[in-house]
Amino acid sequence: MTVMDQSLPAQIQLIDQLEGHEDRAWHVAWNPARPILASCSADKNVRLYSYSASPQSEDNSIKFTHLTTIPTGHAKTVRAIAWSPSGKTLATASFDSNIGIWAQEGDEENEDGVSNAAGEWECMSLLEGHETECKSVAYSSSGSLLASCSRDKTVWIWEAHPDYDFECMGAPLPPLSLSSMVAHLNASLPAQILASASYDDTIKLYIDDPQEDWFCFQTLTGHESTVWTLAFSPDGRYLASGSDDCTIRIWERVQEHKWECVSVLEGHERSVYSISWGRGKPLDGGDAGSLGWLASTGGDGVIHVWEMRVRSSEKDPSKKTISHRAIAKIFNAHDVHDVNCVVWCPRKGSEDLFATAGDDGLVKVWKVIPS
Amino acid sequence: MSSEIFNPNPTIFAPTKSNKAAHAYAKPHSLWLDDGEHTEDEEYEQSDEPESIDQDEIFELIRSISDPEHRSMTLEQLAVVSAPQITFDPRHRDRITVEFTPTVPHCGMSTFIGLSIRVRLLRSLPQRFKVDIRVKPGSHQSEHSLNKQLNDKERVAAALENPALLEVLEQCLSSAGHPDHDH
Numbered sequence: 141m142t143v144m145d146q147s148l149p150a151q152i153q154l155i156d157q158l159e160g161h162e163d164r165a166w167h168v169a170w171n172p173a174r175p176i177l178a179s180c181s182a183d184k185n186v187r188l189y190s191y192s193a194s195p196q197s198e199d200n201s202i203k204f205t206h207l208t209t210i211p212t213g214h215a216k217t218v219r220a221i222a223w224s225p226s227g228k229t230l231a232t233a234s235f236d237s238n239i240g241i242w243a244q245e246g247d248e249e250n251e252d253g254v255s256n257a258a259g260e261w262e263c264m265s266l267l268e269g270h271e272t273e274c275k276s277v278a279y280s281s282s283g284s285l286l287a288s289c290s291r292d293k294t295v296w297i298w299e300a301h302p303d304y305d306f307e308c309m310g311a312p313l314p315p316l317s318l319s320s321m322v323a324h325l326n327a328s329l330p331a332q333i334l335a336s337a338s339y340d341d342t343i344k345l346y347i348d349d350p351q352e353d354w355f356c357f358q359t360l361t362g363h364e365s366t367v368w369t370l371a372f373s374p375d376g377r378y379l380a381s382g383s384d385d386c387t388i389r390i391w392e393r394v395q396e397h398k399w400e401c402v403s404v405l406e407g408h409e410r411s412v413y414s415i416s417w418g419r420g421k422p423l424d425g426g427d428a429g430s431l432g433w434l435a436s437t438g439g440d441g442v443i444h445v446w447e448m449r450v451r452s453s454e455k456d457p458s459k460k461t462i463s464h465r466a467i468a469k470i471f472n473a474h475d476v477h478d479v480n481c482v483v484w485c486p487r488k489g490s491e492d493l494f495a496t497a498g499d500d501g502l503v504k505v506w507k508v509i510p511s
Numbered sequence: 512m513s514s515e516i517f518n519p520n521p522t523i524f525a526p527t528k529s530n531k532a533a534h535a536y537a538k539p540h541s542l543w544l545d546d547g548e549h550t551e552d553e554e555y556e557q558s559d560e561p562e563s564i565d566q567d568e569i570f571e572l573i574r575s576i577s578d579p580e581h582r583s584m585t586l587e588q589l590a591v592v593s594a595p596q597i598t599f600d601p602r603h604r605d606r607i608t609v610e611f612t613p614t615v616p617h618c619g620m621s622t623f624i625g626l627s628i629r630v631r632l633l634r635s636l637p638q639r640f641k642v643d644i645r646v647k648p649g650s651h652q653s654e655h656s657l658n659k660q661l662n663d664k665e666r667v668a669a670a671l672e673n674p675a676l677l678e679v680l681e682q683c684l685s686s687a688g689h690p691d692h693d694h
Contacts, residue, residue: 273669291669339663384662476605
């Protein structure tokens with residue numbers, strides 16, 4: 141049974157429950173350009189849903205409709221998915237060690253994009269090279285680069301050329317320490333930084349040196365077990381990480397190439413599998429100090445929503461400090477099951493909406509509403 | 512699977528007195544011996560209170576798993592598992608830690624043994640149970656990495672998609688009292 145914490149300033153309301161996966165649902169991704177939500181699962185399928193985002197929907201009347209199911213043909217679990225910034229291409233990362241690139245034949249700019257999306261999605265390219273399970277994929281903000289990571293302890297950067305031609309840039313990134321394993325990654329949009337979270341309890345930050353190749357400029361240590369998930373703040377100045385040590389750490393960019401841990405968020409009782417950092421909708425009017433909302437979830441089945449703020453220090457106003465406040469919490473979000481993924485809706489006006497994927501095979505959509 | 516022999520001459524222990532009560536209880540009321548897909552006992556379905564499961568009942572599920580290196584012997588006979596090594600989180604009765612003792616500190620089969628215990632419990636216990644599996648402290652030279660791997664859900668999920676590994680796993684589990692019909 142789903143239980144809500146009533147003492148907090150906001151509630152988390154279930155908007156829709158999307159059934160259809162026949163096995164554990166691992167990941168969900170909102171299309172950045174069109175009102176489409178995608179999910180992937182151990183059943184090797186990707187499911188696409190459209191949702192109505194009518195501007196006057198003051199109530200909770202958002203409706204999700206199943207558009208199509210893509211039988212990916214991956215031989216094993218589809219672990220993660222990522223939309224390109226244009227929203228036309230979807231990448232799938234599979235335990236079969238391959239990355240699939242999916243799009244629709246002759247997809248042109250079309251007003252009626254959603255009905256189009258119900259048509260057939262084809263595998264335009266299959267990126268091979270990883271030696272073991274692929275765990276994550278991420279596009280750069282321009283869509284010209286795609287990063288993938290695997291249990292084989294490498295991160296690969298692929299350059300996207302026209303006609304879905306992907307070229308691997310140089311050697312895999314490079315060299316990670318022997319004990320390390322990349323578990324998840326995220327491409328930061330404004331900062332041009334690639335971050336990877338690792339099985340060796342660290343986070344590695346990479347930049348693209350114009351003179352050379354990508355290189356790791358800092359390794360962040362502090363977590364005491366596997367780092368499962370990463371999320372940059374909307375302004376790119378902070379990075380949040382979630383770990384098997386049950387904590388979330390907030391890292392701040394204190395210099396151009398220097399990040400420091402500035403905060404530790406506690407509250408989960410088992411592994412933190414997923415976090416998402418969205419713009420949020422400040423509960424008490426427009427708040428310039430707000431850094432948006434951070435949502436977290438994991439093996440304890442709990443979803444936390446935290447409001448993140450930056451404040452000037454009282455002693456030294458030029459010094460800024462980050463603070464957080466729990467604004468909503470829900471227990472047993474997917475009944476007794478682990479929750480593997482949480483992602484905020486990027487759509488303007490729907491910043492209070494997020495989706496989750498669980499071991500029960502369900503995808504759920506939730507809304508944060510003031511108490 | 513490696514053909515290397517890690518422990519050619521294991522010590523064999525007499526099984527503890529079979530827990531008749533738990534066994535007799537478990538067989539007819541197969542709610543947690545079967546997967547959820549099988550018909551469940553209505554008597555238990557109707558109860559709002561989740562039935563409580565004790566140490567002996569969990570032990571009953573794993574004691575007869577075959578050792579991967581010495582297939583004719585069970586984990587109990589080799590003293591790899593025992594009832595006292597099963598503990599409950601005092602605040603959450605459905606969070607369990609199962610500790611096991613590799614027969615030798617360099618045992619290369621330990622991840623496999625841990626995986627077989629995990630899969631057995633995954634298939635047998637009600638879904639509300641969260642299980643942590645660990646080797647007995649000091650019993651294995653790679654204790655930390657072993658524990659980490661056994662509790663990494665991605666690694667476990669990927670392992671179960673490996674047909675060769677799954678085949679051996681099914682063989683070791685087939686002795687565990689109750690054949691699994693699914694997958």
